[in-house]
Structure formats: structure tokens, C-alpha cells
């Protein structure tokens with residue numbers, strides 16, 4: 001058994017030690033926390049990239065992604081070709097009252113249509129408001145941070161390489177078209193000049 005009052009002294013010593021340490025309590029909401037850029041706050045949808053493949057909805061362990069779509073038939077690209085069909089998105093919603101922020105939907109999306117945003121201030125008093133529809137999911141895209149710069153020795157991303165290839169192809173086609181147009185106008189002028197000499 002210890003000395004009488006030793007427990008009290010120990011308690012006071014702990015209190016004194018803690019009083020002199022720097023506080024780790026965040027004064028939220030007066031002071032905003034400094035979150036890492038890649039924090040899992042909310043999910044943004046970049047609708048233009050979504051092909052309605054349904055992979056995210058199928059892989060979500062909580063079944064909290066709701067997607068509706070319909071098919072649209074597009075005319076053939078060339079005469080005699082086949083008509084094409086494509087999926088048109090009617091609804092894309094995520095129920096954040098069920099979401100467990102595992103990130104599987106973002107990982108599996110083959111078309112880079114889903115992104116993490118560090119925004120977390122979307123508490124609601126009505127649980128139904130935690131289902132964010134496509135417009136709200138798009139709004140979250142504005143809060144998605146830029147990707148960190150690539151390492152100097154990193155390979156060029158395949159999207160950039162593909163975009164550069166497409167731009168080069170387009171520029172070459174435009175240059176060829178401009179060249180042939182100028183050739184035609186030059187031959188037209190010389191033909192007109194010859195015609196003028198006969199007259």
C-alpha cells in the first residue's frame with residue numbers, strides 16, 4: 001500500500017504534465033483542419049467520362065450507387081455502315097449514408113469518371129439528403145485537387161500520348177487539306193490564264 005495521498009499526487013502530476021503540453025485538439029469549425037490532398041471526403045463524378053458500364057455499381061460492396069440509363073441509336077458513321085448504339089445516363093447517385101469510403105468504385109472505373117475530393121462538410125439533418133444525385137456529384141468535381149506532378153523520370157501518361165497522337169494526326173490532315181486546296185486554286189488560276197490567252 002502506498003503513502004496516504006500518493007494517488008492524489010500522481011493524479012495532480014498527470015494534470016500538470018498535460019497542462020504544459022501543446023494541445024492537439026482542433027478547434028473545428030472555427031479552424032479548418034489541414035487534410036492531406038488525397039483525403040477521402042466525398043466522391044465527384046466527371047460525367048463526360050462515364051460510359052454507363054455499371055462496373056462501379058456492381059463492385060460497390062454497399063450497393064449504394066444508383067445508375068439508370070437508356071440506349072440511343074446513332075446513325076452509321078459511313079454510308080452502308082451499321083447503326084451504332086450508346087448508353088445515355090439518366091441517373092447517377094451515391095448514397096453517402098451507406099457508403100463506407102472504401103474507394104472500390106473509383107479504383108474499378110475504367111474511364112476515370114470518379115474521383116476523391118477531400119470535402120467533408122456535407123452533414124445533413126435528413127438522412128435522405130445524403131443521397132447525392134449527378135448534379136451534386138458533378139459539383140464535387142470542382143473540389144477535386146490537381147494530381148501531383150509526375151516524377152521527372154516517369155513515363156508520359158498514355159492519355160497524354162494518345163491526345164498528342166490525335167492532335168498530330170489532325171494537324172497533318174489539316175495541312176494536307178490546305179496544301180491540296182492551294183494546289184487546286186493554283187491550277188484553276190493557270191487554267192483560267194490559258195483560257196484568257198485563247199480568247
Ligand code: SF4
Nearest residue numbers: 060099100102103105
Ligand atoms: S467508396 Fe465504396 S462503398 Fe462508397 S460508393 Fe464507392 S464502392 Fe461503394
Ligand code: SF4
Nearest residue numbers: 050051053054056109
Ligand atoms: S465504372 Fe465509371 S464509367 Fe462505369 S458506370 Fe461507373 S462511373 Fe461510369
